[in-house]
Amino acid sequence: MEKEVKSGDFVVPGDFLATAEEFIPDEGVYEEDHNVYSTRTGIVLKDTDSKKISVHPKTGNPPILKKGDIIIGSVDQIRGQIASIAIAAIRGNEDRELSFSGDSIIHISNISDDYVENIEDELKPADIVRARITDVGKNSAKLSIVDDSLGVLVAYCSECRSELEKKDSKLKCPNCGSVEKRKIANDYRQGIL
Numbered sequence: 001m002e003k004e005v006k007s008g009d010f011v012v013p014g015d016f017l018a019t020a021e022e023f024i025p026d027e028g029v030y031e032e033d034h035n036v037y038s039t040r041t042g043i044v045l046k047d048t049d050s051k052k053i054s055v056h057p058k059t060g061n062p063p064i065l066k067k068g069d070i071i072i073g074s075v076d077q078i079r080g081q082i083a084s085i086a087i088a089a090i091r092g093n094e095d096r097e098l099s100f101s102g103d104s105i106i107h108i109s110n111i112s113d114d115y116v117e118n119i120e121d122e123l124k125p126a127d128i129v130r131a132r133i134t135d136v137g138k139n140s141a142k143l144s145i146v147d148d149s150l151g152v153l154v155a156y157c158s159e160c161r162s163e164l165e166k167k168d169s170k171l172k173c174p175n176c177g178s179v180e181k182r183k184i185a186n187d188y189r190q191g192i193l
Contacts, residue, residue, distance in 0.1 A: 063098060
């Protein structure tokens with residue numbers, strides 16, 4: 001005989017919750033051989049009125065990328081007309097580690113509404129960017145930085161690797177004086193995701 005589980009009890013996946021004759025499986029539970037078990041780590045809720053039993057998560061699931069999400073990442077490399085981005089965070093889930101390990105790219109056509117001849121005029125390796133996800137596949141994500149609020153948040157000098165400062169629509173190195181161009185976000189270096 002299994003130990004009786006009460007509302008408010010903490011359970012882990014596979015824990016026995018009730019018999020199928022007592023309660024109908026709801027969110028976070030499954031039925032097997034006329035018994036109901038937990039599918040997740042969480043807190044049990046037995047609803048005696050509806051005769052349903054559920055488990056509410058104690059820990060959140062890792063964030064999953066979806067179309068329309070705003071991300072922060074760094075430019076890994078640039079090849080031809082594509083910039084590879086290492087995604088670091090999703091807006092709204094900044095403190096959570098991502099479960100996505102696929103390729104994230106910005107194509108040259110998703111940088112500006114204007115014609116972009118050379119992607120390296122707009123992005124450089126190690127730049128920190130804010131981008132919108134336009135499409136997500138099993139192992140890939142396509143990104144865009146077309147909006148004014150999207151683009152490079154922090155850029156580094158191509159000559160000496162110092163952090164560039166914004167001067168009008170260009171970026172200037174306070175260390176060596178180099179002037180560079182990027183597709184910068186309207187809140188460059190303000191630290192807002």
